[in-house]
Amino acid sequence: MARPRRDEEPHVSDARAEILAKIERAVRTGRIPGGEPHGAPAAAKTAGDSTLSNADRFILEARALGVEVFVEWSAEAVRERLALLTSGKRVLAWHPNRLPYKAGDALPGAVSGAASKVEQARADVGVTGCHGAIAETGSLALIEGSGCSRTVSLLPPVHVALVRRADLIATMGEFFTARADAMAQSANCTFVTGPSRTADIELSLTIGVHGPGKVVVILGP
Amino acid sequence: MTFAARARDAIGNHQLHVALDRTTAQFGLRRSAAIATLDQFDAVRNQARAAKMQVLRTLGESLQEFERQLLASGARVHWAQTGEEANQIVVDIALKAGVRRVAKSKSMVSEETHLNGALERAGVTVIETDLGEYIVQLGNDRPSHIIAPIVHLTREQVGRLMQEKLAVPYTDDTQTLARYARERLREEFLQADMGLTGANFGVVENGTICLVTNEGNGRMVTTLPRIHVAMMGIEKLVPTMADLDRFLKLLARSATGQKLTTYTTLIRGPKRGGDDCGPEELHVVLIDNGRSQMLAGEIAEILGCIRCGACLNACPVYRTVGGHAYGDTYPGPVGAIVTPGLRGLDKHAELPGASSLCGACRDVCPVRLDIPRMLLALRHQAVEQTPQPLALRVGLKAFAHLASRPRLYRTAMSWVRRFLRSRASDGWIHDAPGMASGWTRFRELRAPAAQSFEAQWRARAATKSRT
Amino acid sequence: MIVQLFPTCLVNEFRPDVGMAVARVLERAGCEVALPEGLTCCGQPAFNAGFHDEARQVARHTIGVLGATDGPIVIPSGSCCDMLVHQNVELFRDDAAMADKARKVADRCREFSQLVAERLRANAAPAAAGAARRAPASTRVAYHPSCHLQRGLGVTREPRELVGSVTTAESVKFDEQDECCGFGGLFSIKNAEISAAMMDRKLAAIEASGADRLVSCDLGCLMHLEGGLRRRGAAIKVQHLAELLDEAATP
Numbered sequence: 001m002a003r004p005r006r007d008e009e010p011h012v013s014d015a016r017a018e019i020l021a022k023i024e025r026a027v028r029t030g031r032i033p034g035g036e037p038h039g040a041p042a043a044a045k046t047a048g049d050s051t052l053s054n055a056d057r058f059i060l061e062a063r064a065l066g067v068e069v070f071v072e073w074s075a076e077a078v079r080e081r082l083a084l085l086t087s088g089k090r091v092l093a094w095h096p097n098r099l100p101y102k103a104g105d106a107l108p109g110a111v112s113g114a115a116s117k118v119e120q121a122r123a124d125v126g127v128t129g130c131h132g133a134i135a136e137t138g139s140l141a142l143i144e145g146s147g148c149s150r151t152v153s154l155l156p157p158v159h160v161a162l163v164r165r166a167d168l169i170a171t172m173g174e175f176f177t178a179r180a181d182a183m184a185q186s187a188n189c190t191f192v193t194g195p196s197r198t199a200d201i202e203l204s205l206t207i208g209v210h211g212p213g214k215v216v217v218i219l220g221p
Numbered sequence: 222m223t224f225a226a227r228a229r230d231a232i233g234n235h236q237l238h239v240a241l242d243r244t245t246a247q248f249g250l251r252r253s254a255a256i257a258t259l260d261q262f263d264a265v266r267n268q269a270r271a272a273k274m275q276v277l278r279t280l281g282e283s284l285q286e287f288e289r290q291l292l293a294s295g296a297r298v299h300w301a302q303t304g305e306e307a308n309q310i311v312v313d314i315a316l317k318a319g320v321r322r323v324a325k326s327k328s329m330v331s332e333e334t335h336l337n338g339a340l341e342r343a344g345v346t347v348i349e350t351d352l353g354e355y356i357v358q359l360g361n362d363r364p365s366h367i368i369a370p371i372v373h374l375t376r377e378q379v380g381r382l383m384q385e386k387l388a389v390p391y392t393d394d395t396q397t398l399a400r401y402a403r404e405r406l407r408e409e410f411l412q413a414d415m416g417l418t419g420a421n422f423g424v425v426e427n428g429t430i431c432l433v434t435n436e437g438n439g440r441m442v443t444t445l446p447r448i449h450v451a452m453m454g455i456e457k458l459v460p461t462m463a464d465l466d467r468f469l470k471l472l473a474r475s476a477t478g479q480k481l482t483t484y485t486t487l488i489r490g491p492k493r494g495g496d497d498c499g500p501e502e503l504h505v506v507l508i509d510n511g512r513s514q515m516l517a518g519e520i521a522e523i524l525g526c527i528r529c530g531a532c533l534n535a536c537p538v539y540r541t542v543g544g545h546a547y548g549d550t551y552p553g554p555v556g557a558i559v560t561p562g563l564r565g566l567d568k569h570a571e572l573p574g575a576s577s578l579c580g581a582c583r584d585v586c587p588v589r590l591d592i593p594r595m596l597l598a599l600r601h602q603a604v605e606q607t608p609q610p611l612a613l614r615v616g617l618k619a620f621a622h623l624a625s626r627p628r629l630y631r632t633a634m635s636w637v638r639r640f641l642r643s644r645a646s647d648g649w650i651h652d653a654p655g656m657a658s659g660w661t662r663f664r665e666l667r668a669p670a671a672q673s674f675e676a677q678w679r680a681r682a683a684t685k686s687r688t
Numbered sequence: 689m690i691v692q693l694f695p696t697c698l699v700n701e702f703r704p705d706v707g708m709a710v711a712r713v714l715e716r717a718g719c720e721v722a723l724p725e726g727l728t729c730c731g732q733p734a735f736n737a738g739f740h741d742e743a744r745q746v747a748r749h750t751i752g753v754l755g756a757t758d759g760p761i762v763i764p765s766g767s768c769c770d771m772l773v774h775q776n777v778e779l780f781r782d783d784a785a786m787a788d789k790a791r792k793v794a795d796r797c798r799e800f801s802q803l804v805a806e807r808l809r810a811n812a813a814p815a816a817a818g819a820a821r822r823a824p825a826s827t828r829v830a831y832h833p834s835c836h837l838q839r840g841l842g843v844t845r846e847p848r849e850l851v852g853s854v855t856t857a858e859s860v861k862f863d864e865q866d867e868c869c870g871f872g873g874l875f876s877i878k879n880a881e882i883s884a885a886m887m888d889r890k891l892a893a894i895e896a897s898g899a900d901r902l903v904s905c906d907l908g909c910l911m912h913l914e915g916g917l918r919r920r921g922a923a924i925k926v927q928h929l930a931e932l933l934d935e936a937a938t939p
Contacts, residue, residue, distance in 0.1 A: 016300040019455065019509045023281045026517035031598075032277045033522055033591070061480075113497035117411055117445060137480045146495030150444050154437060172481075173466040180462070184427065187294075187493050188443075191485040196437040198399055199477070200353035200369055202240075202376050203247045206399040209352065210406065211437025211484065225879075232885050537868045541885045575879055577872025577886070578736065580839035594778070600738030617734045621742035624697075625749035627726035634701055649918065659877035663884035664915030667702055674695045674704035678711075678723050 054135040054168040055219065061138025065194030066207065067215045075101040078162065078220040082106045085125065085160055085216060092123035092156055095147030099129050100164050101220050113149020126156040126212065131182065132175045133163045133217075137193055140217070141175055144188035153192060159212040161192075163219045224571040227546040234543075237373055241540050244372040248534040251478020252585065259474060265467050270589045272464040273525035276425070276456070277516065283425045283458050284507065290428025294490030296503040304334030307508045311336060311417070311450055312343045314504055318448055320345060320414040324406075326432070326439040327351035328419030329367065329528060330452050330508055333550045333563065336417075347417075348409045350438035352402050359386045365544030365552065367530040368476045373543055406438070416442030416500065420453040421527070422468055423505075426461045430505065432486040433472060440484050449491070449500035455507050456516075456524035468527060471587035475529040511563040519598035523558045525588045532582035532592065538575055547572065554582040554592045561599055570607045573599035612656050631673070638669040691719045691803065692757045692796075694750075694772075696765045697729040698907040706907065709934035710764045710800055716937060717807040719762075726753050731779075732771040736873050740779060747776050748786065754793045761793065764800040764930060766837025766906050767873070772797045774840060799837060801905050801929055805846035808853075827925075829857045829932065830899035832890070832913065834906035835868050847905055847929055854936040862897035864889070871912040887916045894924065901925045903932050 052060065059069050072078045078101040092111050096104025104110070107127060111119055128148070132141035140161050144150050153159045169175050172191065176183070183189050196211030207213055231237055256262050276283050288298045301307035307330075315323065323345055325331065337347045337358075349358040353370035357363065360382050364370030371379070376393040384391040389401050418439060422431040430451050432439045443449050459465050473479040492499030515524060533539045533553030544552035548569070549560040557572040566573075573596045582592045603609075623630045644650050645668035653661040660666050691714060695707045711721045731746035750772075754761055763769040773794045780786040798806070831851050838844050851859050870876065870886025877883075891913065894902055902917075902924050904910050914926035927935075 015302045015306060018302055019300055019507075019513060020281050020284070022509070022513035023284070023455075023516060026513050026521070027278060027280065029518070030277070030516045030521035031519045032274055032516075034274065117498075121407075121411060139481060139485075144496055144499060145493075146497075149497040150440065151498050154440050154444060171466075172469065173463060176462040176466060183487070184489070185493070187488065187490050187496060187499050189487040189489075190440065191481065191487075193479075193481040193483050193485070196435065196483050198352045198436050200351075200356070200371055201374075201379050201395040201398060203244060203369065203372070204376075204395045206396050209399055209403055209436035209438070210350070210410070210441055225881075228879075229881055232881055537870070537886050537889075538879075538882055541882050574875075575882065577835070577868050577870060577875045577883070579835035579868035579872070581835075581866075581868065584839060597736065597738070600736070601740050602738070604738035604740075613737065614739075617737060617739045617742045620729070621731075621734055621739075621745040624728040624731070624746040627728060627749075630728045638701055656877060659880035660915070662880055663887070663919065664912060665918040666915055667911055669701045670704045672704065674700045674707035675723065675727075677704050677708065 054170055055165065057135040057170075058133050058138055058168055059219070061135070062194070062217055063138075065138055067138065067194055067217055069217045069219060071219045073221055075220065078218050079103060079106040081218050082127065082160065082162070086127065089124040090122055091125050091127060092120050092152050093127040094129060094149070094152055098147040099127070100162050103127070103129075103162055112147070113151055117151070120151050121155050123156040125158045125160055126152040126154070127160045127162070128153050129162045130167050131189075132169050132179060133167045134172050134175060134191065135168055136171045139172070139191045139193040141179070142190050142192060143179070143182055143186045145186055150188060150190065153190070154211055157208065157212055158214045158216065159192070160216045160218065163217055165219070165221060224546060224548060224575060227548060228542040228575070231542040231546050236375060237543050240372055240375065241543050244366065244369065245534045245540045248478070248530070252475055252531060252534065255474035255478040255480065258480060259470055265470055266587055266589050269464070269467050269471055269587060270525065272460055272467070273588050274522075276458045276460060277521060277524055280455065280458075280516065283460070284455060287423055287425045287428060287458055288507075290426070291490075291505055294428050296428070296490050296505055299504060299506045301506055301508045301510070304508070304510045307334045307452060307506050307510065308336050308339035310506050311452070312339055312345070314448065314450060315340065315345050315415055316343060318414070318502070320448065322409070322413045323347045323415045323417050324409050324413035324442045324446060325349050325354070326416070326418045326434065326442045327354050328417065328452055329550060330419050330454050331417065332364065334452075334508070334510060336452070348406070348413070350406050350409065350442060352399060352436060355402055355406065356382065359383070363545060366533060367528055367551065367553070367555075369530075373545065410438070410441040410445050413442065413446045415448040415450060416446040417450045417452070418443060420451045420457055420505075421472065422465055423453055423458045424460075424462060424465050425458050428489060429462070429465070430488040431465060431469075432484075432488070433469070433482045434486070435477075435483045437484060440486060443486065443488060443500065444498055447500055448502045448504070449488075450504045450506065451488075452506045452508060455509055455512050472527055472529055475531040475585065475587045515562040519602070520558050520562050520595045522590055523555065523562065523592075523595055525590055526555050526559070527588060528555075529587055531585040531587065535581040535585045537579065537581070538577070554596075558592065558595050558599060566599060566602055567607050570603045573603065616656070631675070634673065638671070638673070642668045642671070689719050690722055690759045692754065692759060692761045693721050693723050694727055694730075694754065694761055694763045694768070695723070696763060696768045696907065698911070699764060702911065703907060703928070706764065706928045706930055709928065709930040710762070713804060713930050713933045713937070714762060717804050718811055719807065722757070724753050724757050730768040730771045732767060732775070733873055735771065735775055735779060744779055747779055747790070751776065751786070751789050751793050754796075755789050759796070760803060761797045762800055762803050763797060764905070764928065765908070766799055766834045766841060766843065767908060769797055769799040770836035770840035799841060799843055799905065801847040801850055802841070802843050804933070805849055827857050827901045828860045828899045829854075829901045829903050830860050830862050830894050830897055832869060832894075832902060832904040832909060833866055834904055834909045837905055838866065850929060850933060851903060854932060856936065857901075857932065860897050860899045862899065863893040865893070869909045869913055871908045873908065876912055883912070884916070887912060891916050891920065891922070895922060899924060901927060901932070903927050903929050905929050
């Protein structure tokens with residue numbers, strides 16, 4: 001179990017003391033601006049349609065990213081959709097206890113984050129729930145914990161995320177506030193906003209680099 | 222090679238010209254579209270600026286609190302005064318843990334310190350996993366843009382490079398080229414002993430390290446290897462999660478035109494008890510390397526930079542000469558300040574002068590950094606600290622002497638006018654003498670007037686008063 | 689209303705005719721134009737080059753001359769105006785008395801188009817600076833917004849409105865209109881190749897727009913662009929905004 005301890009090598013402590021001493025001297029002479037910056041500010045602009053519900057906004061943003069979104073109205077329909085998406089495929093999933101809609105029932109033979117990395121890396125599809133679905137950006141919040149391994153949404157080429165209505169939240173800022181405790185107890189919280197991508201070569205877009213190239217959301221009741 | 226020589230080479234490079242036009246135009250358009258989706262963009266920028274300036278004013282306390290929070294989460298914290306110290310710390314961590322392969326996600330500060338060479342010399346293999354950086358590494362090249370390292374290369378060049386270094390069939394199809402990299406690097410992710418990243422933001426109030434990436438390599442190297450080392454400049458702090466939220470609204474929009482990058486990763490310590498994956502050890506290396514020095518002077522404000530690259534895309538000089546001309550890790554307007562700041566003005570005195578001070582950078586900066594003011598401050602410092610061309614010194618001194626003595630000024634100016642007019646034909650000078658020859662290399666110079674405005678005005682007034 | 693005219697050194701030595709046009713336009717807009725005695729230069733070249741002592745020497749003199757007058761100070765140059773409005777206070781940061789004088793002068797400064805537009809709005813009578821009393825040949829005008837004017841001073845609307853007020857002139861947009869022309873003062877000589885490359889881009893865009901006239905509020909930009917156009921043998925006429933307005937109003 002991790003235990004807080006400071007590094008004890010003397011040269012490092014010296015570095016720390018030196019740096020802090022330099023900083024203390026520096027802030028006395030440094031030109032650090034306080035108030036309004038110089039220049040003619042542009043007019044404020046408004047964001048998208050604020051009359052949309054969280055669900056509608058989330059769906060709009062997610063689809064704009066190339067995420068495929070299925071809207072299902074019952075737990076059974078969610079499981080059916082999930083079964084369709086994963087039939088004949090090797091599945092890596094969160095532990096059934098952590099999946100909503102008893103989705104584990106639709107994933108017999110799924111491997112979990114407890115399996116070896118090599119085996120996890122062979123999966124075709126990763127199935128997760130989520131800890132939040134951010135409407136303003138179409139993002140999925142995934143908090144690492146027991147049974148919620150990060151590898152599930154990272155290693156396979158396809159990521160299927162089960163989102164409950166109750167997971168929807170308007171903004172990331174609100175999520176930070178609402179889930180501060182859950183985040184504090186975890187080593188990792190990742191917001192997934194669409195499939196992985198790069199535009200490094202001539203700024204031309206390629207979808208699907210190291211993370212999943214396809215993200216699917218099943219939005220249930 | 223001097224900046225001037227590199228700039229000259231760049232201007233003569235047609236393919237670079239095409240690449241830079243495309244890069245700056247594309248990024249500019251994407252940024253504009255993305256800004257339009259942010260409510261109260263300027264208000265958010267003002268808040269972000271205030272947060273960064275507050276961090277700088279309280280940097281010592283902020284760093285200590287950040288360290289406390291990191292330690293409480295189980296991370297180990299190291300402090301490095303210089304780039305060499307930082308590299309040594311990382312090498313020591315690697316050697317102590319028997320690390321043979323390091324998988325790196327993009328980290329500009331690690332380029333600043335030249336980490337890769339230090340690791341290689343210690344017998345540790347380093348693989349860059351960001352596609353652009355991977356290609357830079359393959360080609361033994363240098364990045365030319367903060368966000369998109371290989372904007373200076375064409376797809377054909379990348380294709381040829383991969384064919385040569387990876388023994389794959391030549392193609393210029395970017396999807397295929399990305400796939401080549403994906404296949405090679407997947408194995409690296411699974412085999413690496415250590416993952417190395419930078420840190421886009423460090424949140425003081427809870428010790429969170431935030432990484433902002435698109436490809437997934439950032440997640441890979443902070444999930445699979447047993448050790449994660451994050452190198453972080455001491456200025457990369459933000460006070461609270463609410464501040465982080467604001468910066469996240471600004472960073473991707475300013476850099477690539479996205480609302481958010483694909484992966485926003487918030488790290489709090491190494492893996493916890495019940496986690497199936499994640500690093501057993503998290504090391505955070507806090508790096509000074511000249512930052513505390515910059516904090517002490519006129520350019521302290523540049524420490525608020527969040528490395529979005531928007532200033533590069535807006536800068537007509539960057540667009541003309543590209544990133545390599547700046548000669549160091551950080552190009553563009555921010556580089557023209559940071560490079561002299563980190564490496565010494567005496568070695569890079571040309572950089573602050575390589576600007577027309579148009580202010581486009583300040584306009585687009587998400588933290589509203591006053592880059593022109595800092596360039597001017599560095600120019601002043603250069604005059605105090607480095608040798609200036611004799612002609613310039615003498616010329617400006619003479620001009621100042623004259624310009625504060627109107628009668629002397631008028632006389633001297635009338636001689637200058639007469640002299641220049643004597644070199645003109647048809648009202649224009651094709652070949653100006655001395656320092657001014659730089660002008661006529663590319664432009665005609667209008668001959669001055671026979672009589673100054675002031676003389677004409679006084680004459681007119683005298684005539685009027687006589688009638 | 690009496691206004692103090694600061695011609696600027698470039699106008700004074702190279703284009704006194706622009707200074708005269710400025711004065712006439714101001715007079716038509718209802719101003720009485722005074723020329724303070726002993727004006728030389730705002731000090732910007734020395735300041736931009738980092739020579740603060742020299743810049744202060746010049747600025748001290750200029751602030752002294754202007755400070756001894758009253759009323760608005762009109763400057764037919766965005767960059768000189770920005771120097772007086774923003775940079776002098778910076779230059780005299782460590783000299784409270786001078787900084788105060790600099791601030792008082794700064795508060796009175798108006799760039800030419802800024803003041804003319806202000807006067808036209810204030811005057812009920814349409815002594816419109818650009819109202820055509822005769823009809824010069826129809827002309828397609830490209831307006832180049834200089835950097836210190838648009839970004840330093842935030843003056844973006846007024847010059848365009850004034851060009852637009854010339855009924856026989858058609859405003860023509862061109863690509864990347866807001867981008868720096870590459871003059872930058874001494875930059876044009878010290879970094880001549882970069883300056884010229886930026887100039888080439890600007891001129892190519894202006895030529896592609898089909899404009900037959902290029903107008904700006906800054907003589908530095910104008911001399912640079914005009915010098916480039918002449919070297920290329922291009923037929924585009926280059927004018928300070930004051931000349932365009934003066935021409936349009938002259939019977």
